[in-house]
Structures are given as structure tokens and as C-alpha cells.
Amino acid sequence: MDTEICTGLEKEKRKELKMADEFCPGAGKSSWPELVGKNGEEAVKTIEKENEDVKAIIVVKGTDVTGDFDCGRVRVWVNESGIVYLVPTIG
Template sequence: MSGKSSWPELVGVMATAAATQIGHDRPDVAVEVLPPGAPLTPDYNDHRVRVFINLSAVVIQTPVIG
């Protein structure tokens, strides 16, 4: 499925709202919400969107496919 691949408009948004929006836009991908210091695998996965948040659960980086 093709479609949106990044969500710059979600920077500054609460994690739950961001994950919901990504899931609505791209129901074919898994959304991973990652707090500071979470361990990461270096693999690219076109069925995943990582959402990086701060300690207040606010998105701090543009979520992208991969």
C-alpha cells in the first residue's frame, strides 16, 4: 500500500494522538512509540513507523516509515 510516509505535523503532539493519526493514515504499518533511551534495532522496515517521544509523551521528531 502506498501513501503517506512522514508526519512532520505531529511533532509537539501527544504520543497517543500521534499514533492514532498514523494508524488512520496508514493502517498497513505498525506504530512503535519509543521513550528516550529505548533500545533500537538498526534495520529498515517499511511496515513500521517509530514515534520518538520525550518524558512528557510528546513527539520530538518527525515520525517516518522505516
């Protein structure tokens, strides 16, 4: 079951990346694959330093979030240990 959930989240992240490119032209850097496996707090600092137009927000695995798309937001999905497990992407 966890594999199915993870696969669903990965599909959503790919969809968000495509939307960021399409709906947020000129937004600057829109995804941070290099942060997967890193500490969430450090990831937030890196994201906000590399793109000053976004607010990075830590979201713990399993937390419900809204389905809206926001060009000024990056969700940093972390596991129970605070480690980034999905590619942070504008959305």
C-alpha cells in the first residue's frame, strides 16, 4: 500500500512540475531534485535563497494539504526524521 501512495505522490509531483513550467513563466528555479535526502530545514533555506519569489513550507509525510496551485509556494515533503523524500517543486 505504501508503494501505491508513493507512486501517486510521484505522479502529482510530475504534474506540479509541468504546471510550474506552464503557469509560472519567469518564476526562476522551480524544482530542487538535489535536495532529496537532505534535512528539511536546510532545504527550506536553500530553496528560499535560490528563488526569492517563493516561500518554502515543510510538510510532514501523511499531512493533508490543499489541492490548489500557488506559484509562490514550494512544499518540502519530509519523513518522520525530517528528511526530504520528494522533489520540492513550485506549486
